[in-house]
Amino acid sequence: MSDTGQNDTTETPNPFLPSAEDMQHWASVIGRAQQMMLEYALGQANEGNASAAALFDPAKWIDNPATKLWTEQSTKMWDQGVAFWTSLATLNPMAPPVPETAAKDRRFADPDWDANPVFAMIRQTYGLLAEQMLATTRQLDGPDPAARAKMEFAAKAMADAMAPTNLALTNPEVIKRAVETRGESLLKGLKHMLTDLSRGQLSHVDPDAFEVGVNIATTPGKVIHETDLYQLIHYAPTTKDVFTVPLIIFPPWINRFYILDLNPAKSFVAWAVEQGLSVFMVSWKSADVSMSEVVWDDYIAAQVDAIDTVRELLDVPHVHTIGYCVAGTTLAATLAMLSARGEADKVKSVTFFTAQVDFEHAGDLKMFVDDSYLALLQQLSAPGFLDGRYMAATFNSLRGRDLIWNYVVSNYLLGNDYPPFDLLYWNGDTTNLPAKWHRQYLVDLYRDNRMVIPNSLSVMGTPIDLKKIETPAFIQAGREDHIAPLASVWRLMDHLSGPKTFLLAGSGHIAGVVNPPAAGKYQYWTGDSKAATLDEFIAGASETKGSWWPRWIDWISEQDNAKTAAKGARIPGKGAKKAIENAPGRYVKQR
Template sequence: MSDAGGNTGGDDNGTTPNPFIPSPDDMQHWASVMARAQQMMLDHAMGQAGADRQTDKDGGAGAASPFDPATWLANPAAQMWAEQSARMWEQGVQFWSSLATLQPPFAPAAPAEAPKDRRFADPDWTQNPVFALIRQTYGLLSDQMLATTRQLSGLDPEARAKLEFAAKATAEALSPTNLAITNPEVIKRAVETRGESLLKGLKHMLADLARGQLSHVDTDAFEVGVNIATTPGKVIHETELYQLIHYAPTTAEVFTVPLVIFPPWINRFYILDLNPQKSFVRWAVDQGLSVFMVSWKSADASMKDVVWDDYVAAQVDAIDTVRDLLGVPHVHTIGYCVAGTTLAATLAMLAARGEADKVRSVTFFTAQVDFELAGDLKLFVDDSYLALLQQLSAPGFLDGRYMAATFNSLRGRDLIWNYVVNNYLLGNDYPPFDLLYWNGDTTNLPAKWHRQYLVDLYRDNRLVLPGSLSVCGTPVDLRKIETPAYIQAGREDHIAPLASVWRLMDHLSGPRTFVLAGSGHIAGVVNPPAAHKYQYWTGDNDAKSLAEFEAGATETKGSWWPHWIGWISAQDGKKTAAKGARIPGKGKKKAIEDAPGRYVKQR
């Protein structure tokens, strides 16, 4: 008789199995695992060396390290941090020592007393004295680390926020769940699989190192245009910066006023067209809207001189292209995240030029114009970070993988360490999750524009200062925007915080409708009615503050999309036959290629 791991060792009389004595077969298998692991690492190292030689051959040069460890401790704040850390670890040692002398021997806390932290969901974290001790020690030390940070004197609010962010990230990184030897679930999996789980995890890790990006999903499970981004349509217009997709109507009549959607160029457009069940695009088409989508080009060296003006000009070009194609005076618009920020500048420019009537309405998906309350992303706009970006953007564009890492760091526990444990330590298969596939499908950013965005908007908050910024030669003043606006925010948004999005209500002059959606930056937007998920709140759009709005808001279960289409209908409910130019490629703009087009597939 053998145990789950194949062990057959016994006690002195050979009758009781001992799981701690491996069988010869186990020993041979583990030796094989270690040999294969060594070969995998050797192959990876040789592959990297070959890539480095090719880079040198092509004339590339490694960027100088942006960090100098030799000078770090010379900083007074760093010295203070080192002293406080030493005290913290001293207290930790005292804690361990006191536990070791307890009589009776240390017993783990009851499960009901365990902190509600899914990292420690395995029963051994509370039932096994060793792991219970590790968990409780980690909790003590991480709490002490954060408390020490908050108690440091002589720091301005900005420096304190940076230090707290770093302390939190460090505490999350040091969690015992992130190490194979201190994670009971990983140990049990390794024993059950006789090391194969660790080998599979190593394979995942080396693959991610080779591609320079943490994987969240099985990248082979999806293909853009095949089983993701599949709403039928045609690319009917193309510039050096974007393609314009016209989606095929599914109703006999359509709204006379068409819809032009501007997604953020930090990610690819198909977050709004993941699959037929989740697709905002398909749903909007089914509601009778003539839908046009901008698909931005991922930056390359040819776009090194692209600036914000170019994106504003592209938005105007798309609006004018659709107006001319359909012979209509104006369009509805949607701007998502940074594209919404830019759309506000576009509308202010059009208003200043007397062309505001080109846009019948504007909808903002989780967009900001006032960056005073922009959250943790403001930590990435100081001089040292900007200098680092300049090094990383030497070819004239910023590799999208760096931006992905930045966004992941805002929720490191969920978007970094959770996947380190699941994919590397446990060796789990990657899930075939379309949203995570999109999240990892990064886009490159023009270096000059990206720096301009961080400095002028995030750091200096100039967009809300009338006349401080000019776009396409026109000073912008958000107060001149009188276009009816629908402003959507996510209650749990960590990219565009709710309080920051609310500020749109303070700076626009036209009629405004504010809708607060459940969930965050993505799920708060991509929430189809059929899913019956989350909720949204509506309230007094004349409220003087977000707190006043929330105090009187009414909650409605489910998706806010039906509320939005009702608002769109109220702006202009006229319909026209879905024929002629309303069919992609049938008007004066002939089809260039099928949706989703080439740009969304370029890497």
């Protein structure tokens, strides 16, 4: 009653009922979403495209007897899961205790995963079922170690895919964001998803945020040599004098070279130039139908061609070389061939960035070399080359939680803006691979491990033996590398005969290499490079904070510290090799 004696007809709004304005807005969101999906479907139909989502279909690469055995056994696990849910129905509806280890999972950082009884129960149930799935895999009888590893990998991938954080209705953060934005976050996420489906690739960053040669890969230089397989970039010196022995960098052909030239603050190329090195970079061509017959010999011949081109241009007897990842593998083959031919003195030193020659301990990638995967690879490579998006999906699957589902939640469910991160842009800038060479690499090296068998493989008609390599070698490995595992990279120490220096860097395959001194990040370990085993090396190693790059340039100086004036042919385009175009060149921009 009011003080006037009349009934107060003012009603308190119900906070759980949307206002008319909110309902109208949600209706608009639904309409726009329907229009967006219709336009996407029509666009796909007009272009005659099959669904690009097939790029991420795990059934295409886990369809093998080992996986089928795991699938049959998983029925038992799901029965146990049903029993668990039944038992929950008899419990007090309070938030169940969450295991301490689960609390460290950043996927469940939202407070509601602990505070809300419903979400807390979902979280704990998922944790128990995921653990049960992995336990079931490990307890199977019969599979050999390789088959068991495949099943465990598939189980982890499925567990990551099943996470309640990946669904809008079971992720409290997504629900709250949708309510706060009145559905606009979901609409934005849908737009991101449809764009990715059109591209056939999961985006980690805005593809328009960077432009090669404009705000990424900007170190000044000239393309001074070109073949059908690669361009050779010569970078402009920034010091009055330079080391007499130049440096040639061979990046992996499965990625763009500018991982070593992301921006001036991160660029290994720019830093090496500042140290007084005459730096040359190979930029591999992304494969097309014209490269269907390219094989192992062609890439090694290209490395020899680059070495000879720089030697002749600068009138020097030898060069320093760097081989990153798979290019380091072929660089080892190149050195073995040169040694067999009596031409080893063309290379003064070799540095291996996270490279492998012995694939016995090559990690999860070895699961992608069985007969079923190779058959799929042949099917996908029908044009004569493998679309780089398939390789990107494979590498992303090795860290699916971080590189797939994390972005599904952020980009699609939360509708977040893409971060302007150059490293992620590079990661999504895919490169096509020559079909014949890619299959040869997987079969001869990953599957059959022939490179460490003396004279099992030949290069340009010359049988190779890694034990004949006496070139001084600097071998860098990443402590957390999931592409080239530490134990696998260490095997270089066992197969090379010359003086060797081993350095263990903090972090993984990329950040362990791209770690400029100015960043003050991570650390590295040095020790007895004559240690008989990796464990022995680690036991006696000493840690140094920060970048290992200064340690490397000291090692380069120890090989040969002679200097020469930075003039004449040391200036890109001023020698016998005239400039074809400015760095970074055409090849790195071709798709």
